[in-house]
Amino acid sequence: MYKFTLLCTFLCSFLYAQDFTPKNIFTKQDSLRGSITPERIWWDVKEYTLDVRVFPKTKSIKGSNTITYKVLKPHQTLQIELQAPLVIDSIIQNKQKLSYHKIGFSHFINLIKKQEINASEKITIYYHGKPKEAVKAPWDGGIVWSKDQNGNNFIATANQSIGASIWWPCKDHPADEAESMQITVTCPSPLMDVSNGRNIKTKKNKDHTTSYTWKVTNPINNYGISLNIAKYAHFSEIYKGKKGNLDCNYYVLPNNLNKAKEHFKDVPKMLAAFEYWFGPYPFYEDGYKLVETPYLGMEHQSCVAYGNKYLKGYLGYPMGTSEWGKKFDFIIIHESGHEWFANNITCKDVADLWIHEAFTSYSETLFVDYHYGTKAGNEYAQGQRALVKNDRPIIGTYNVHHEGSSDMYPKGSLMLHTLRQIINNDKKWRNILRGLNDEFYHQTVTGNQVIDYINKKIKIDLTSFFKQYLTTTKIPTLVVKQKKDGIYYTWENVVDDFKIPLKIYLNGKEKWIIPKEKEWKKIIGKYQQLKIDENFYVRLKEL
Incomplete structure (x- = not known):
């Protein structure tokens, strides 16, 4: 044991490795990335139209993003992010090329057209380069360039912590979500791309590439947007859920098709449980997809990344010490x-x-x-x-x-x-x-x-x-001491005014108490017969 x-502890540390060493000193770039700056607050993203061409041989991309936005108040400078080594080729609004300056990977665009309140405007950013390669996805963000066991390209994005701007230009702050999005990814044939939402167009090109266009009709956070490129096999099912029929689509490597058809039975079980506890799946319009990736997994909206090797638990082990963790695929759930x-x-x-x-x-x-x-x-x-x-x-x-x-x-x-x-x-x-x-x-x-x-x-x-x-890092501690007339108890290791009802068992009988810091209360009984309900994350200490 x-x-x-x-x-289990090692696996947990590996899973949660995105928890980097805390910073003591924050930079100008940290503030530009993490705050609602004057160059961000005045405009609201309505839609992104992302068009990306992927070149596996050179591990590079080239593309554009058209941002449709609403003007909330007048301002003539607009901030977007695009991380090196990617570079901007040009920025266009109303057929005019715009100038910009940058601080780190934050770009400040000088708008020519006067921005009127409530106006709907568009700006298109053209860019290219070799995006950061993820070495240990999903914790080390970027693009994963790998091969499947048949030698075919197996490519995916993972960018939760590092940010979506590691592979496409956007307003890279979680407070402002696009209300909808269109994603077109062009890749060499016979590879295919699977992205968020529903496939609305597939186009075979003369240069032996294929362009896949996906449409998201719900608000979506930036890090939840993904591309996944492989020679995929596909199967699907209909889940009869709280809001009607939910399309569930699965994209896996061909060698894993039969295995996936059995293993992915955890999906309807997941939907049944979560629709009961949380309410209807939030994106019926965009469907649900589970997509095999060359890394462990990520919560990409309506396009969940899966790489748990078709094992129960976390890579075959329970997350934690309970054997119940072996009953389901941790990544799917x-x-x-x-x-x-x-x-x-x-x-x-x-x-x-x-x-x-x-x-x-x-x-x-x-x-x-x-x-x-x-x-x-x-x-x-x-x-x-x-x-x-x-x-x-x-x-x-x-x-x-x-x-x-x-x-x-x-x-x-x-x-x-x-x-x-x-x-x-x-x-x-x-x-x-x-x-x-x-x-x-x-x-x-x-x-x-x-x-x-x-x-x-x-x-x-x-x-x-x-x-x-x-x-805080303090675990509430119930301090008890035995006296002749009973057990005296109080809180220790708690913040001011910490007061919660606590279930205990005294001589096998359930009892509720409300301890208070710096105040000793009494209950009749013997300490040896007192036990805190294990479902409370608190400690017990005897004086």
């Missing part, structure tokens, strides 16, 4: 859970990335709960404790594109599991989860908005509870 636990938390509800600042990862990590528990029962779900959640590092706060630094600790995954999940116990009513808990996806449907939000919503629905102010788990 000890070796097994070490292995986790990355698909992001369709609700990350793609439907998206954080405005990556400092609040816990909105994506805490809820989605907890979706694994809810999947187990739905299919195997609440006891199994509880055991799965408790198995995540071994993965928590408590190295730094879960919330990062705002306005500088800085993520918090990777504890946003397991500790964030444990926080939500604790919240579920506090609510102590699964009907209400389910209504909150579904309500979040309804209230913030297709929106970008702050962490405070999510917390305020939950507080309002449960009619308890749990601001200090969220502060405890999200902004």
Whole structure:
């Protein structure tokens, strides 16, 4: 068991390796990337029309992006991002070539036409180059250039942390999502591209290439946009869901076709569980796709990347110490859970990335709960404790594109599991989860908005509870001491005003207490007979 636990911890560290060493000093580029600058705030992205030609032999790309935007207030400088070594060839608006200057990879475009409030405008950016190659995707972002076992090109993008501007020019900030998008990818035949949304056009070109055009009709975050190029085999099914028929399409390497048809049976199981807990799949119009990639996985909207080698668990091992983790393919369940938390509800600042990862990590528990029962779900959640590092706060630094600790995954999940116990009513808990996806449907939000919503629905102010788990590395500790007339208890290692109801068992009987820091309360009994409900992420300490 000890070796097994070490292995799980290693796998977790590998999975969550995108949690880089925290920065102590932020640069001008960090601020330009992470904040709503004056050159960003005045315009709202309506649609991206991306057209990219991929050259596998030289690992290079060439393309354009037309940005349709609405003018919110007058301004004559527009900021976009494009990361080196890619370079801009030209920028055109109304057939006029525009000048620009850059700071790092932020480009500031000088507009000639006067920008009028409420006007709809377009600007097209032409670019080319050899984009950064991802060495260890998805954590080291960029483009993966690889081969399948038959020697065919196997190419995909992965750019959550590093940003979409690593391969295409855009307003690279999570607060502003395009309301729709068209993606055209041209690649050598007989390779095909699979991108987000639905395929609306396929064109065979005279130069032995094929152009695939995909249309996304829902709002989409930048990092959720992808290209996936391979000699794919395809199969599909219809899932009869909460909003009718959902098209589920699967693109896999031909050698894995039969294996995938059996293994991907986890998809309808996932949809059944998550539509129950979270509400309807948020992108019926764009369908659901699971696409094999040369790296582990990523939550690309309506085009989930899959590379878990057709194994249960995480590369064959449970995530955490619970054997329930072997009952499902971790990547299918986790990355698909992001369709609700990350793609439907998206954080405005990556400092609040816990909105994506805490809820989605907890979706694994809810999947187990739905299919195997609440006891199994509880055991799965408790198995995540071994993965928590408590190295730094879960919330990062705002306005500088800085993520918090990777504890946003397991500790964030444990926080939500604790919240579920506090609510102590699964009907209400389910209504909150579904309500979040309804209230913030297709929106970008702050962490405070999510917390305020939950507080309002449960009619308890749990601001200090969220502060405890999200902004500190301290685990709440119930301190007890035995006296002749009973057990005295108080909180230790907590933030100010931390006060939650706590379920304990005394002499085998369930009892609820409300400890308070710096105040000793009494309960009749003996310490040896006291046990904290294991579904609360707290510790017990005897004086």
